[in-house]
Each structure stands twice: as C-alpha cells, then as structure tokens.
Amino acid sequence: MTKKAPNKLTIEHLRGSVLPFVLSFESGKKLTVVYGENGSGKSTICDALEFLGNGKVGSIEKRGLGKTNPYWPSLGKKPSDVSVTLETDGKSCRAIMTRSEVVVSPPDERPHVEVLRRAQILNLIEANPASRYENIKRFIDVSAVEACEDSLRESIKSVRQAQTIALTRFEENRQTLENFWVEAGKPGKETLTWAEKESKRDTSSSALEANSLDYLQKAYDHLKIYPIQLDSANQKLKTALQFLTKAEGDLEICVKGLASESSDTVLMLESVKDFLTLHPNPVVCPVCESKDKVLGLSKRVENRLDSFKTLREVQNRKSKAEQAVLQARQQIGTVKQECKKPAAEFEKTKIAVSLPKDTPLPKNAVPLELSEWEAWLKATAELPLAWKKAETTRRNNAQLIATLNKALTAYKDNLLTAKELEVLLPKLEKVIKIVEEERRIFTDAALATIANNVGELYEAVHPGEGLNKISIVLDPSKRASLEMGATFLGVPGAPPQAYFSDSHLDTLGLCVFLALAALDKPDETILVLDDILGSVDEPHVDRLIEMLYTEAAKFRHCIITTHYRPWKQKFRWGWLQNGQCHFVELTKWTPKDGIKVINSIPDVERLRQLLNEAAPDPQIISAKAGVILEAALDFLTQLYQCQVPRRPENAFTLGDLLPAVNKKLRTALIVEVMKTDSAGTIRYTSTSLAPFLDELERIAQVRNVLGCHFSEISFNLLDADAIGFGNTVLQLTEALTDEKAGWPRNGKSGSYWATSGETRRLHPYVRPS
C-alpha cells in the first residue's frame, strides 16, 4: 500500500534541536536534499526519522558511549521533552521517549525508515559472508520452505525404509511358502499355485472330525471308571460279609453261655439299677419286699449286669455288619445302573456322522454286564491311541492350512505394499528434485536481481569502467553465507574489497544499500542518506547525484543530507534534475537557535522574482542576468567546442563568450520544447536561440555598465534597458533549460542534446563547420 508523502517533520529537543525545529516538505517532490556545513544539524534530522521509524538514534552508536539513550535529548532536556512528529495529509505520527523505550502513536502510522550513514556505507561490503547474509536474508529467506523440504526428505527416507522392510518380509513370506511346499512334497508345478490351492481348502471337516475323535476318546475314558467302581463295591461287600459271619459266630457262642430268659433279666436288672440310683438305701428289696440281703443289693445288681455286656457288644457288631452288607449291595446296584448311560453315550458317539470313516472301533459293543467291561476294555485298550493320533493329524492339518493362509496373505500384502512404494518413491524423489531446483532458481534469481540492481546503479555512477558485473552468491557449502564478487580486469568473481578503491567501495556499498532498500516496500519507505557523498571522486559525483535523483523516485520519500558544496551550486544553476528535488539549506547550528533553515532557490528563479518585483532593481537584475547569461554561454561554448580566447583560470567574459557562438552556430541553435496537452499528448515546439543571442549581443553592455561596476555611463541608461536585458536572458534560459529537468547535456540520441526526460532537445548535435 503506497503511503502518502510527508508534509512536515517537527523535532523537539532531540539531539541538536534545542528549539522545536520544523522541516516542511515541498509538495510533489519526492527528494529533499538537506545541505549544510558540518555541525549544522543535518544528522539530527536523520536521527529524528530513525527515532520515529526505528526507535533508535544511529548517529551516536558505536562511539564507545555504551547505552546512548541518555544522550538523545538536547543538552539540559529530559527524555520526556523529546518528541518527533511526522505529518502527512490529515494524519500525524508522533514518537516520544520514555525512560526505557520509544513510544509511537498511532503505531499504524509509524513510517518505515531506512537510514544509511557514511560510517555504515561499507558495512555490507566489508562484512563477513555470514553477516552479509543476515543483511540480505529477508529477501531470500525461505526457511519455511526449507523446513518442509526437510520433512519431504524425511518422508522419502521413511518410504525407502518401508520399501526395504516390505521387500524383506515379502522374501521371508515367499521362503515360508517354499518350505511348506517342500514339506508337502513339492506337489504341483510351483509353490504359489500350490499354496493358493491349499489355502482354499476347507478345514472345517478336519476340525469336525478332530472334535468327534476327541468326543469318542472322552466317552471311552468315561467307561473306564465303572469296572473300578464295581470292583471297589464288590470288595466292600466281601469285607462286610466276612464281618457279618464273624459277628454271627460270636453271638452264637455268647448266647449259649446265657439263660434263655437272659434278655428279660437284663431288662429287669437295669430297672432295679435305675430304682436304686434314685433310692440308694432301700429297707426292703423293691422286687420281693424281703429285708434279707437288702444290704449290698445295689452292688450285686451292678455285678450281674456286667455279665451281660459282651452279649450286647456282639449284638451291635452283628447289626453293623448287616448294615455294611446292605450298603455294599446297594452300591453295586448303583454302579451297575449308572454305567448304562456312558455305555449308551459311547455307542452313540461311535456312530456319529462326523467320525472319520477309517476310525478303528471296538468289534463288540460295550457289554451289558458291567462285570464283563474289564475284559472288554482290555481288548480295546489300543484304540484310544489310534483315535488320538487321528485327531492330532486332523488338527495339525487345519493348523497347517491356517499358517499357510497367513503366510500367503502376508506375502500378497507385502508384495502389494512394495509395489505401491515402488510407484510412490520415484514421485517423492521427483517432488524433492522440483522443490530443490525451484528453491535454487528462486534464491539465485533473487540474488541475481539484487546483484543486477547493484550493478546497474554502480554502472550509472561508474559507466564503462567494467566493474558493474556484481555477483552475489550463496555459498553452497555453508548455510547462510553470502559471497560478493565483481568483474575486475575481465576476471569475474573478484572480491571487491581486494581490488576496488575506497571511493569505488563507497559507491558499491551505497548501491547495495539502495538496491536492497528498493526491494522492500519502497513506496512505504522513507529513505534517509546521511552525508554519504564523503569519499566519492569528484568526476563521479554528478552521476551519483543523478543516480540518487532517479532512485529517490522509487521511495515514499528520500532525504539526503550533504555538506558537499558543489551540489548546492549545481542546484543553484539548475544543472541537476531539480524538478523533483526540494533543496533545503541549514545555517550554522547555535546553542541558542538550534537548527535553522535558509531558503535556497535557483538563480533563474531568483531572476524571475527580481523581474516580477513591483519596483525592479536594474542593477541587481543586470548583475544576476549577466551571471546567468555567462553560465548559459559557458554551457553552449563547451558543448559545441567553440573557440574562446585562452585566459588564466578560464575567466571568460561575456565579450569572449558571446562572439564565440558564431553566426553559423547561432542560426543552427534550435530548441524543441516539450509540451503536454490536457489529453496527455506530447508535442514539441521549436524555438530558435538566434534572436535571443543577437539581442543579447546588442545590449550586453548593459550588464557591464550596470551589473559589474560603478560607472557614470550608467546614469544615461534607462531602467528598461536593464529589465530588457534581464527578460531576454530569462527567455533564453527558459528556452534552453528546464528548471525541473536541468540542462540539455545528454547526447545519447546522436542527433541532438536533451534534458532528462527530453523536455528540451537542443539542435544541432555538432557545431556546423
């Protein structure tokens, strides 16, 4: 976005501005040349713009002061007294100084300011390659793209790795299939066809058969328990019967030894015992009521009862033995009953459809009598081993096919991945090639543009010296390192620092600065060049100034400070393209008045003003017009190589110069003056200089009489003569020169001499012979 041209800069108490200083910019002029002797305050103006744009004061940096902030305010002023204000149409931007920083308001209006000082001019040239890169990197810094480039390389690396892995696994899978094929006896023509066919085999029937065989084994195993259980029950019965027989024998013996009514007797004795427990000392026998033998009755009853104890024990044993026999018989019955179900289950499993046809089975069914099972089991004992083997075979077969399937799938997947990566990788490699190439082209082009711009600027100042072929290249072996070279004596790439003079290096430094500044939003940039003409050789100054005039047009505004006096004189005489230049002259700075401006205007303008005064002064007009006429004739006689008398220090008078423009030349001197109409069409109107020169030759004495010396003769001259002389000189000068474009010095056309922009074309090109 183009920023508006500045109108006014106000500096208050910054550095040399002890009093508020106002620099008004001339409307429509993009270049302000601030001329002043050393110590007139030029650098303060530059400091003010840098303070506003960049928040610093560069002129006192690197002078061993350390932190320079304390020295920014004018002597005796506080930081809070400092302010710089830049006004544009209807807007202003003000910078003030706080204790620690520069505050700008509004921040959006803060101007973009680039400052180059004489002391910095060689910075870029003399800097090491890395520092040089730092200065230029904003134009070529593509680190964001470079980061993505690194990501791309990473992606390529990981794809390469993935491809290697896929190929390795593919080979492993292929080998696995090959092994399976070999193990299977290499059926068919080759591995893959066989593997494909095998993998499609239905493994569900094998699994079903294996399961049926498993059930058969389990059903068979169930049967084994029943003969054991029967045997155990029989054993228990046998033991119980033995106990019973013994108890019965013992009881018979015991009973024989006792009376037949012994049982009743025992009952009676136990009743008496119970009675005697309640009545331990009876008076009479409770049974016969006899008093005889009543003493010791209780003891005698107990003795008799003891003789019946063995009988009771034998009876108990017999009873238990009978119970055990009964239980054993019941258990045998239960086992015989329970074994029928697993027997039926086994018979059912035997005839299951899913059982392999070749399964070996018992010749006979499970015997109905459990007692025959043992023999039957013995006769069929080999069968479970065969069933287990058959089951294992079937299970291994299913497992094999599952593994084969897995290997085949992995083989195909890895093959597919490898093929996909085979397509992807070259594409990615193509992409990296494009990215690298584009980056290189872009960076080279950016550097070439900078180098070309530098070269063009340099050539404008030093035409034909053959030093214009500037090269700026990135060192490929070092990151962020910039080499600078120039063609010297036909040798390209020579470091300028090694071969260029100080003056040439200064120019080169300035050209680099201008070329870079012009690349970064020039229409928003206020360019400040502080006293940069210091060491430029005199022959090159005019071209440098012309170059600066041209370059200034690219920027929002350009301010050049200088103490180069000829610039002032050239401006005064309109030798330069003054059209876009606003010339400001500063007087000597004083602590009391600070920075002060005096007006400088070209002499032709001054003559015009004198002639327009209400009471024109003939003497002053004659003097001013005479000097201007001398300048015009000096220009013409030099341009056409006219013959003038030789004098020390080339002190020519009008009497020498006017006749030198002889009749032939005078007649031939035609100036085409450019006119642009309202529609923008350019036309030239021709004006002959001969009438002006003839008239001036006629009245030239007026100048000598009025404008140079005191002379009585002047008493007889009319004021109108002096004014006529002044007007004719003004007409001649207006025809010959353009106050904006200067004098017609450019002979590039080969047929006429032209001002900048060809606003004037002076004919002839050479003096007629």
Next chain:
Amino acid sequence: MSSPSEELAKKIASKLVTAKLILPEDEVPIATKLSEGQLKPEDWRLTIEKGIDAKVKA
C-alpha cells in the same frame, strides 16, 4: 509484498501441479502449508498418494 517463502511456495505448488504430482485442488493448501513451514512427512506422502490414486482411477 509477500515473503520469499510465500513466493517460492506458490511457484513450487504450481510446478507440482504441472508435473501432475499433486492434484490441482491441493495447489493452494500445499502452497499455504509450504510457506508456513507446516508440511510434515506424512502430509507430503498423503498428498502425493492422492495424486497417484486419482491417476489410477482416471
């Protein structure tokens, strides 16, 4: 004025489209991510694969 990265990113994205390495609809997103340094390895792969897939389908 666009930054050098932005300018270069546009050129690269355009070249990749011309070389049929990425899809035209990916040109702007790729240029944006490139200029911001935001293209990760997986982004590159995905974008190029998209281009390959589209070619295969065509």
